[in-house]
Amino acid sequence: NEGNEYFKEKDYGRAVAAYSEGLRRRCGDAGLDAVLLTNRAAAHFHLGNYRSALNDAIQAKKLKPTHLKAIIRGALCHMELKNFVEAIAWCEEGLQIDSKEKKLVEMRAKADKLKGKELEGTFLGTQTDFSSRRKCQGRAEMGTVLLCERNIKLVLEPSDEEEEVSDGLAEISLDGFHSDSATGAKVHLDADGSLSWPVLFLYPEHEQTDFTVAFHENSR
Incomplete structure (x- = not known):
């Protein structure tokens, strides 16, 4: 009650x-x-x-x-x-x-x-105004540029073999960033050039978690 x-x-x-x-x-x-x-x-x-x-x-x-x-x-x-x-x-x-x-x-x-429709404004969507930029740059290079512009540094999972990582980011593309959630959420490039990320919130005091499919990078 x-x-x-x-x-x-x-x-x-x-x-x-x-x-x-x-x-x-x-x-x-x-x-x-x-x-x-x-x-x-x-x-x-x-x-x-x-x-x-x-x-x-x-x-x-x-x-x-x-x-x-x-x-x-x-x-x-x-x-x-x-x-x-x-x-x-x-x-x-x-x-x-x-x-x-x-x-x-x-x-x-x-x-x-x-069902079956892609989320509006995805990185591969047709509604963005970045088609010319995508033609000039590969998706991997574009993903690197967008991250560098935001001064975002990635921590990659270690492998069994030692590898040079200085040039590794050149092989990264945005659609490689995805969650392990059943939704298969990925980083999205919006029409205005901003990014939206899948975010997992943890509430240990309540033993709860929550997942947001698209969290805009300018959200506070």
């Missing part, structure tokens, strides 16, 4: 904490735990913590496979994370439970429309 009150007041941070406390008590009721996880997923979602919200929705669905609110929340998270194939799968799973659920019907159509 406390978490619900915080949620109604749009105090989503405290709502997350309250739902987490309820889960820590481990009442042993799978149905109640599924509700708490779904509610915490909703709070995380409103905070923009889509990865954390998705994890909660997944756990809630495991506890109660027919919990429609958890399925809807999970589908919404996949939409925000640009996982359109997964969003479709979640929508179809929910529609097997309720074929007339409006949110799922509409989301399924939207996800199907967006």
